[in-house]
Amino acid sequence: MGRYVARRLLQMIPVFIGSTLLIFCMMYVLPGDPVRALWGEQSADPAQIAALKHQLGLDLPLWHQYWNYLTGLFQGDFGTQIASQRPVADVIAQAFPVTLRLTIFAFVFTVVAGVLLGLIAGLRADKALDRVVLFFTLLLISVPSFVLGFLFQYLFAFKLGWVTPTVQDSEAWGQLLLPAIVLAGLSLAYVTRLTRTSVAENLRADYIRTAVAKGLPHRRVVGVHLLRNSLIPVVTFLGTDVGSLMAGAVVTEGIFNVQGIGNAIFEALNRREGSTVVGIVTLIVIVYLVASLIVDLLYAVLDPRIRYA
Amino acid sequence: MTLLEVRDLHVDFHTRDGIVKAVNGVNYSVDAGETLAVLGESGSGKSVTAQAIMGILDMPPGRIPKGEILFQGEDMLTMSKEQRRKLRGAKIAMIFQDAxxxxxxxxxxxxxxxxxxxxxxxxxxxxxxxxxxxxxxRVNIPAAKDRVRDYPHQFSGGMRQRIMIAMALALEPDLIIADEPTTALDVTVQAQVMELLADLQREFNMGLILITHDLGVVADVADKIAVMYAGRIVETAPVKELYKAPAHPYTRGLLDSIPRLDQKGRELYAIQGLPPNMSRVPEGCAFHPRCPAAQDICRSELPPLAEVGAGRGSACHFWKETLGD
Structure with missing residues (x-):
C-alpha cells in the first residue's frame, strides 16, 4: 500500500514535466505576441519591443525558455504577468480558492443528488419514474453547459429574481450555488445514469437474494448490501470527473462572472501570457492526478477484492 | 408434528411471451427432524417452490394465484410482509447453491x-x-477467530459453503431449505458438507428440504423424496422404497441413468429428449413425449397423483405396470 502510493506519486513527475512542456509549446506556436500587445493599436518602436523581449527572455530558443521557466518553478517562482506586472503566484492564489470552492460545491451536488436519483430510479427500473429520470438526464447530457447556464440565468435571475444574474462576490458561498449547479449538470447526469444501471443490475445479484432470505429489513438490504456494491463503478467515474469539473469551470465562470481560474486563464490566453496559462493548467493537472489517486485508494476500501502492491 | 405443509401451490410468471406456469399444484410436507429431498431437472419448479416458501420470489413477475403454505399451522401467504420477514432467517433459513x-x-x-x-x-x-x-x-472452519474479518473471496469453495450453512443455522431455525448446497463443490468436499448439514440437523431437530438433482446425495440423507417434473410432483415415496421400486417411468429413468461400477464399459442410460419448455407444456402427462411406455391416454389425460402404497404416490396412468416391472 505504502509502496503503491509512493510509486503513484513518483509517476506524477513525468506527467508534470510532460504537461508543462506540452502547454509551453502550444503557447509558443500560438500567433500573437504578448509584448507587442502592450502597445495595442498604437505603432511601436521595433527596437523597443526587441529590447523588452530580450529583457523578458522571450528572444531565447524554446528549450531555453522552458528551462528558465522550470528552474524558476522549482525556486517557487511562477513567473510574472507581462501586462499587469503581477506575479503569477498571486493571480493563482487569488483565483484558485474561488474555483476550488465552486468545484467542491459542484462535486458534492453531483455525488449527493446523482447517487440519490440513481438509486431511486434503479430500484424502480423500467417504471414511470425511472423513465422520467432517464429522459431528463439524457437532456442534460445533450445540452451544452453554456446553454444551461444562460437558461438558468434567465429563469432564476430574470424571471423569478431569486438570485443575481452574475456573481458579485466570489467569496460568498450562496452566490456560487447557481454556477455550481450548472457546472455539475453534466456530471450529475452521468452519475445518475451510472448509479441507476449499477443498482438495477446488482438488485438481481445472488447476494441480494441472500440478504432478503436472511430476513433483513428492506432499508438494510438497500443501504448496506446494495448501495455499497453499486457505488464501485460510480467512484471510478468520480475520480476522473474532478478534472473535467475544473475544466468545465472555465465556461461556467465566464457565464456567471466568477473570478476564478477559468476567468484568469481566459484573460491570460487573450493576452498570450504563457507563464500564467502554463501555471494554471499544471495546477489543474496536479489536482486531477491527486484526485484520481485518492479515488483509487478509496476503491480498495470499497472493494476488498482489490489489493495494491 | 407437521412443521411445513405446502398445499396445492401454484406459481405463475408473467413474461413477455405469456404466462409461464412454473408450479402447478404442488403438495408436500416436512416434519421436525425430517429430511425431504425434492428431486428434478432444472426448470421442474423445485427451486421456485422453495423460493415461494421462503418468500423471496420476485413478485412481479411471479404470482401465486392459488395454494397455501402452512408453517407450524399458519398460512404464510396471508401474513403481512413484516411478519414474513421476521420468520425469514429466524425460523426458516435457506442455503444457496453458489456460496x-x-x-x-x-x-x-x-x-x-x-x-x-x-x-x-x-x-x-x-x-x-x-x-x-x-x-x-461450529461448522469446523479452522482459526475462526482470525478468519472472521476475512472476505468471502479469501475462502475456499467448501469453506464458503460452510459459512452459508453457519449463516442459515445462526438463529437455530426450525426449517432449513438447501437449494443444491453441494452442486458447486468438489466431490470430496460435497460429502463433508452434506455430513455437516446432516449432523447439525440431527442436533437441532430441524426439518430439512433438500433440493437437488443428485440422486447419490439423496440416498444417504433423505427420509422421503418428492420427484418433480414440469411443475408437478410425479412421484413421492420414502427413500428406500423409491430406490427399490420406482412407481413412475421418469423416476425409473433417473435411477437408471446413475453410473454404476458393475456396469462399467456399457453405455450409460439417458432419458431421451429434453425437459419441456414451461410456456408450452405438453397436453396430458407432461412426460409422455419422453416416456418409453407412453400410450394414447397419456397424450390426452393428465394422471392424478394416485396413492400407490403407504405414504407413496405416483402420477402415472400405468403405475401398477411400472412398479411391477
Missing part, C-alpha cells in the same frame, strides 16, 4: 454472519462478532 455469488463480496464474513444476530436479536456489534466466531467454529 461465492450468494455472499456479499464487499462485506466480511463476520459482518454477514453477525448481521443475523444484530437484526433479529438486537445484539451489539461486539456480541454479534463473538457469536459469529462461535458459529464458524
Amino acid at each position: 461465492l455469488s450468494s455472499l456479499n463480496p464487499v462485506l466480511s464474513v463476520g459482518y454477514q454472519l453477525g448481521e443475523m444476530f444484530r437484526v433479529h436479536q438486537g445484539l451489539s456489534r461486539k456480541e454479534a462478532r463473538a457469536k459469529s466466531i462461535e458459529l464458524m467454529d
